Amino acid sequence: MLRSAAARPPSLVQTELNGSISLAAAGSWTAANVHELERFIEEARATCGGHRLAAVGAGGITELDTFGATLLSQLTLVSSTAGPPARIVDLEDRFVDLYAQVHRFSAVPHAPAERHNDLVVRLEALGKATVSAIHDLASLAAMLGQICVAFTRTLLRPSSFRLTSAVHHLDRVAWQAVPIILLITFLIGAIIAQQGIFHFRKFGADEYVVDMVGILVLREIGVLIVAIMVAGRSGSSYTAELGSMKMREEIDALQTMGLDPVEVLILPRVIALIIALPILTFLGSMSALYGGELVCWLYGGMAPDIFIARLKEAISITHFKVGMIKSPFMALVIGAVACAQGLKVKGSSESLGLETTASVVKAIFLVIVLDGVFAIFFASIDM
Amino acid sequence: MDTLISVRDLVVGFGQRTVLNGVSFDVRQGEIFGFVGGSGSGKSVLLRTIIGLLPVREGTIEVLGTELSQASEQARQAIQRRWGVLFQQGALFSSLTVIQNVQFPLREFLNLSPGLLDDIARVKLEMVGIKADDHNKLPSELSGGMTKRVALARSLAMDPELVFLDEPTSGLDPISAGDFDELIKTLQKTLGLTVFMITHDLETLHAVCDRIGVLADGKIVACGPMETILKSTHPWAVSYFHGRRGGALAARHLTKAE
Known part of the structure; x- marks a missing residue:
């Protein structure tokens, strides 16, 4: 100065x-x-x-x-x-x-800003969005493929599976998620029962509340709520972890050491999720049924033993199976989306935030689409 | 000549460990003051203490005529606008482009018109040798040398009187490091800067610094121009300046001085 x-x-x-x-x-x-x-x-x-x-x-x-x-x-x-x-x-x-x-x-005159036609700009944006949506699908498919390849390789050589890592992630996505999952599903079950009693009572069909709660929870709500919770809780943390590893070139480092990042980082995470989601779905469904039962008793005046007797009539093992069969597939989708988004992170902290948001939004969207596909499938095989 | 930084009997430590134990020195206006010391000798701690990121245990630090630990929040902010800091890793904001990084302090502290904001940022970037093609890149797309240059441009954005450089040439190849030394020297001259730098680089010390402080055992063991430092008898200074890598440079320096 x-x-x-x-x-x-x-x-x-x-x-x-x-x-x-x-x-x-x-x-x-x-x-x-x-x-x-x-x-x-x-x-x-x-x-x-x-x-x-x-x-x-x-x-x-x-x-x-x-x-x-x-x-x-x-x-x-x-x-x-x-x-x-x-x-x-x-x-x-x-x-x-x-x-x-x-x-x-x-004194160097700078180039005047280019002028664009408004319509062209919008069309260009639309085109870019379309292409990136296609790329997203492709990268999800690629990630699923890579996970399958890594899984097959581990089946052929079981000693290469990272058991410690998988157990660590299982602890995080399953065990530590139990309290919040139990609480949320309990509340959802209670709310469904309360609404059912309130409206069914008008035409004297109180006891059908049990049918509704039982079927809805076991077939749809249990698995869906749990999957959405897990996508928000664990999917986002997978994306953020992998994304920051990508930013600090840790993933490149793994690759240059001759290790496959999918095998080392992604497979244990996805497997942990595939094991965790059915467990959480089971716990969540039970908790929702318990919430429904409590509300039926305290709010609807239906004794617990009547509720259970009615439940035995209303539901069959098929309803339970339908919910449980869906859960590992949803876990796979959540895991694959989270990991694919994580690997897409570029150098900036902003891109980390964007990909984490995208991971949660896409995972929830795909979980619901998948649920719809399963509904059609189960209907057509009479389950 | 005015004194811009005046440190007296500074003691800094973490828990049981005392890192700096009674450090005193002055940095005068218009000079390039270099600080050397072994890894872990507390150079970075010293820098971070001066710019107020670490607490002082004992002693005083006066920067631009103000004792920072005693100053009010407002006075401290006023001083902070008069200095620039180049962090070792650049510390560029990763979600802003190169030119936005340089504009950031301008936008915050001065109410400039958009046109002038662009012009000033462009001038600063060109001054440090970043060409117009690179102005809209993101920090993640830059090489190490370019990151340092952009970070330097950002530290110079507000036309500071005093610039702190934390290892400006570390991680650069010898040619880039040489260019960077030259750049610091040119900018120091044209902008009339006072520079306080921490470095490991013997070449930088020889080529750029007017005065040098040597930090060892938590104290300054030698301080002065290169000639004085080369005569120091402290074992660390001897092995650093006359050792395997420093010896040749020292010999060259002495022959040049004669």
């Missing part, structure tokens, strides 16, 4: 002589006065626009920094008439180097 003792307010004085204008700059041309300086430039541009600008006297400048120098350099270009740009004269020696350095770079 070339700061001299005297910090004086900046000024720019215009004098006109035979149709050409001279400017005289003085005072502190520094960041502190940048507003005033910008105004000077605007004024100069307005008044000198059509005239030839002969020279800019800078002898009065007592302080100059890169901000002032950039503006001074812009001042030489305010005249729109043909001919060479104005020269800066009388600049104090101690500022000459700084001005020359700044002028060299700031």
Whole structure:
């Protein structure tokens, strides 16, 4: 910083002589006065626009920094008439180097921003979104394929399976998730029962509440709620973990050591999830049924033994199987989406956030689509 | 000549361990002051203490005429705007482009028009040798040398009087490191900067620094221009400056001085 003792307010004085204008700059041309300086430039541009600008006297400048120098350099270009740009004269020696350095770079006219047709921009965005959706599907399919390959390889060579890692992840996604899953499914079961009693009572069909709670929980709600919870809880953490490993080149490091990141990092995570989800689904369904039973008893006045007797009539093992069969497939989808998104993370922390959000949204969406496909399938085989 | 940084009897430690034990030195206006010391000798701790990231146990640090630990929040912020810091890894904001990184402090502290904001940032980037093609890249797309240059441009964004550099040439190849030394020297001259740097790089010390402080055992064991340092008898300084790698440079320096 070339700061001299005297910090004086900046000024720019215009004098006109035979149709050409001279400017005289003085005072502190520094960041502190940048507003005033910008105004000077605007004024100069307005008044000198059509005239030839002969020279800019800078002898009065007592302080100059890169901000002032950039503006001074812009001042030489305010005249729109043909001919060479104005020269800066009388600049104090101690500022000459700084001005020359700044002028060299700031006087380069920058390319005008390209103008785009609005419709074209929207079409382009639509096209890009379509292509990226297709890419997403492809990368999910690729991830599923890689998981299958890694799984087959581990089947052929069981000793290469990372048991410790899988158990560690199982602890995190299953054991540590139990309390929250139990709580949420308990509440959902209770709410369904309460709503059922409230509405069924109007036409005296109270006891059919048990049918509704039993079938709904075992076939759909139990597995769906648990899968959505797991996608939000464990899927997001998988994406964030893998994503930050990708950012710090840890995954590249694994690869160069001759190890397959899918086998080392992804397979144990996915397997842990595939084991965890049926367990959590079972616990969740039981908890939801318990919640329903409590509400039927306390709110609907139906004794627990009646509830259980009714439940035995209403549901069969098939309903239970339908829910349980779906859960490992949902786990696979959640795991594959989470890991595929994690590997897509690029260098920035912003992209980590974006991919984590995308992972949860896509996983939940696919879980619901998968549930729909299973519903059609089970209906057509009469299950 | 004015003193920009004045450190007196500084003691810094973590828990039981004392890292800096009675460090005193001055950095004068317009000089490039280099700090050396072995790995783990507390160089980075010293830098982080001066810029206020670590607490002081004893002693005083005066930067730009203000004792920072005593200063009010406002006074401290005013001082912080008058210095720039280049972190070892660049510490660029990963979600902003190169030019946005440089614009960030300008946008926060000065109310500039968008046009001028672009112009100033472009000038700063060109000054450190980043070409227009690279202005819209993200930090993750830059090489190590470019990251350091962009980080330097960002630290210079507010036209600071004082710049702190944490190992500016570490991780660069000798040619890039040489260019970076040259750049620091040129900018120091044109912008009238005072530079406080921490470095391992013997070449940088020889080529750029006006004065050097040597940190060992939590104290400054030698301080002064290169000639003084080369005469130091402290064992660490001797093995560093006259050792396997330093010896040749020292010999060259002495012949040049004669």
